[in-house]
Amino acid sequence: MSTPRAGDPDDEFMKSFMAGFAEANSEPDIGFSLVSHPGPETVVDEQQIIEQARELTHRVARELAAAAPEGWERVDATFAWTVAAKAWNVVYSAGEQAVRVEPAESVLQLVQEQREIAARMSEGPWWRMRISLNNAGQVQTDYDYGDEPFPDDQLFPAEAYLADLREYPRKRLPAWLAAYVSHEGRLMRPPRVAAEQARTDRAKEIRGRATTEVFPPLPLMWSHWTALAAVFVALDAPNGPRMLPSLGWFEGPNRSGSTLYVLPGDRAVISGGVLNAPELNAVYNDGAPLPRLYAGAPDWVTDAVLNPRAATGQLTFCYWWEEGQWIRGESPDGPGIAAAVPGIWTTGSTVDVILQVMASAGKTITDATKSAVSVLVSAAQAGLVTYETLAAVFDPAEHDADAALNQFTLAGLRTFVTAPPLSRIDAIEQVRRFILARGVDTSGYPLDQLTAERIDNGWMVFVPTRPGEIMIGRAIYYMADDGVIEASSSSVPPTVYIAGFTQRFHERRSNS
Numbered sequence: 162m163s164t165p166r167a168g169d170p171d172d173e174f175m176k177s178f179m180a181g182f183a184e185a186n187s188e189p190d191i192g193f194s195l196v197s198h199p200g201p202e203t204v205v206d207e208q209q210i211i212e213q214a215r216e217l218t219h220r221v222a223r224e225l226a227a228a229a230p231e232g233w234e235r236v237d238a239t240f241a242w243t244v245a246a247k248a249w250n251v252v253y254s255a256g257e258q259a260v261r262v263e264p265a266e267s268v269l270q271l272v273q274e275q276r277e278i279a280a281r282m283s284e285g286p287w288w289r290m291r292i293s294l295n296n297a298g299q300v301q302t303d304y305d306y307g308d309e310p311f312p313d314d315q316l317f318p319a320e321a322y323l324a325d326l327r328e329y330p331r332k333r334l335p336a337w338l339a340a341y342v343s344h345e346g347r348l349m350r351p352p353r354v355a356a357e358q359a360r361t362d363r364a365k366e367i368r369g370r371a372t373t374e375v376f377p378p379l380p381l382m383w384s385h386w387t388a389l390a391a392v393f394v395a396l397d398a399p400n401g402p403r404m405l406p407s408l409g410w411f412e413g414p415n416r417s418g419s420t421l422y423v424l425p426g427d428r429a430v431i432s433g434g435v436l437n438a439p440e441l442n443a444v445y446n447d448g449a450p451l452p453r454l455y456a457g458a459p460d461w462v463t464d465a466v467l468n469p470r471a472a473t474g475q476l477t478f479c480y481w482w483e484e485g486q487w488i489r490g491e492s493p494d495g496p497g498i499a500a501a502v503p504g505i506w507t508t509g510s511t512v513d514v515i516l517q518v519m520a521s522a523g524k525t526i527t528d529a530t531k532s533a534v535s536v537l538v539s540a541a542q543a544g545l546v547t548y549e550t551l552a553a554v555f556d557p558a559e560h561d562a563d564a565a566l567n568q569f570t571l572a573g574l575r576t577f578v579t580a581p582p583l584s585r586i587d588a589i590e591q592v593r594r595f596i597l598a599r600g601v602d603t604s605g606y607p608l609d610q611l612t613a614e615r616i617d618n619g620w621m622v623f624v625p626t627r628p629g630e631i632m633i634g635r636a637i638y639y640m641a642d643d644g645v646i647e648a649s650s651s652s653v654p655p656t657v658y659i660a661g662f663t664q665r666f667h668e669r670r671s672n673s
Contacts, residue, residue, distance in 0.1 A: 210281050217275035222292055222300045224268050229253055229296075230260065238264070238292045240272045241311065244328045246321035248314070279304070286329050288322075289315060307335040309416055309436070319343075336437040337475055339445035344474020347451055352463050359460040369457030369481070369488035375495045377506065379429050379482045381542060383409065385505035386421060387572040388541040392515045395555055395565035396522045402503040404572045417501035419478075422466040423573075429482035430462055433501040434470040438477045440493070445474070454479040456490030477501070511538050515554075524555070544574045585613045588620035588640040595638065595646045606636060616659050618642050618666045623651075641666050 225236050230253055238251040249272075251264050272290065280286035289305035310316070319342040326334075326342070334342070350358075362368070376382055386402055386409040393401035402411040411433075412418040419433025432454075434441075443449035454476065455462060462481050470476045478492035478501070492498070495506070504514030515534050520526050533553040540546045546569050551562045583591075589611045596608060606624050613620040619641040626635065635651040639662050647665075649658050 207282075210278060214275055214278045214282070217271055217278060218290075218292065218302050219300065221268055221271045221275065222294045222302075224265065224271065225251065225292070226294060226296075226298075228262070228265060228268075230262075233296060235293065235295045238294075239289060239315065240291075241289045241315040241317070242272065242276050242286075243288070243317060243321045243325035245324040246317040248317075250315075280329050285331055286325075307338045309335075310337050333442075333446050336441035336445060337473075340441050340474035343445055346472075348454070348471040348474055348476045350455060350463050350467060350471065352460070355455075355458070355463045356460040358455060359458065362457050367457050369490050371486045371488050372480075372494075373486070375489075375498075376431070376480065376487050378485070379423070379427070379487075381508075382421065382431075382505050383423065383429075383572065384541040384544075384574065385508070385511040385538065386411075386503060387569055387574060388511060388538050389503050389505065389514060390572075391537075391546075391551065391565035391568040392518060392554070394568055395551070395560040395562060396518060397561070398518060398522070401518070404568045406571055406573065409572070411501070411503045413500060413503075415500055418468070418470075419498075419501045420468045424461065424466065427482070427485070428461065430466040430479065431482075431502075432466075432468045432471070432476060432479040433498070434468065434475040434477045435498060435501045436475075438497070440477060441475065452491040454490050454492055457488070458490060459483065508538055508542070519555070530554070541569070541574070546574070582615075582642055583620065583640065585615070585620065588613045588622055591644070592622040592638045592640055592646060601636075613640070616655075617663050619662070621655060621659070643669060645669070 221238075225238055229236060232255050233253045234255045236251065236253045239249065241248040247269075249264060249269070251262050252259050253262060254260075275290070276286050284304075284306055287304040288307050289311065291303040291305065293301045305311075322338065322342045333339075377385070387404055390402040390404045390409065394403070400412055400414045402409060407423045409421040409423075410418070411420070416436040417434060419431060421429060421431045423429045440449075440452055444451050458479070458481060462479070464471065467479065468476060478489070478498045480487050480489045480492060482488075504510045512531075512534050515538070516526055516531065519530070519534075524530070533550075537546070537550055537554050540550050546566070548557075548562060548566055551557075551565050555562070557563075592613075593608050593611060596603065608624070610624045611622055612625055613622045616639075619639060622638045622640055623636065633652065637649050637651055637655065637658075639647045639649060639658065641647075641662070643666065645666070647662060
């Protein structure tokens, strides 16, 4: 695409485009509705407002088309708006090419006017307006009232929304947005606050409630979380659990999520939030008291180990692991948090989730697959996961088994890692480099004739003798699957050397 151009009403393309636009958009926009009033005159006025808003939206679309680069096929524009802050993103595309363009001031003025008109609808003014338009004149419009959290680059500071609410009052807000603008840091727990609350709770003999019916014991939860994360990573799933050192995190497709922090001394904290949970509505829209999620919590349950939703008022549960049991304050039980936690509840649920994810990725689920997944989860519980364990679940040629295995490494579980066998070509090439790097005299030992024979845990690489040729002490190289190369010669019978070679390989593996 070339750079944007100014629209010319006499341009043949624009004439054709406008004709197509009129035909393609004769139906009303979806997104506006009427307020029910008994008087017919009021209904007529509402209908007129809807038509005004629709016409302004289409004027925005037409101006975007008029300013489009040559050769464009589609434009996608998003406008995020309040009375105090504004942002936009306008992208023209053609095939795989895309270019971001700053809209003209006239477009922004139309957007402002459209929102002021839209504010008179029953839903009130939108927070974001999305317009998609192709070069055939077909336009799609979506008005976002915050049913789901806004993208980070289009989320304004709380003060911007509060200013907008003063201008355009609303009876209720989506629970997440209500929390965002009015949480006032009440779920934050810096160390000083945590220590003071812990001392106060002890003085009042307030203790958390031990629970065994919600989560499995910490070691099982950690292994289940890791097994799930490994499969999600191998399948390149966009959402789902992941592992970092001492941290398991989960963000679901429904915008709910949680974190599991493991601390020294057999301690842990799992916390998170369910999007638009009923308790958030009750607190931030209806004025109910905030649940005491940290009631009886020790002083080490601080912001450092809490899910980031605590900073935006959207934390809906917090459990901590201490003295071999899960403990909670006024957090909901299993059904109230299920959407924010991966399927770590039982061995069976973990196996089922893995199979469901594989099926959704287009994998054929056979009895062998089910057995391999069960073995993987059991191996995770025992800390005995190997490359072969993962390779039995999915084909390493199609999926990243190494990245999956790395999830177990990051989780700090003990894993016996066996590398995939080196190919014959790789073994020969690495031995060739090994010889050249050491300046070995290769006269009579042409490296272009190197060959390799597979042995246990590696390859035997050498230049074969010609028919009738007898060579004493001819060089033989042993290439292990973990990359270690050992030099020997035909003076040592291969059967004898291979025994020691295999033993040394397993010793390295057991010490890794």
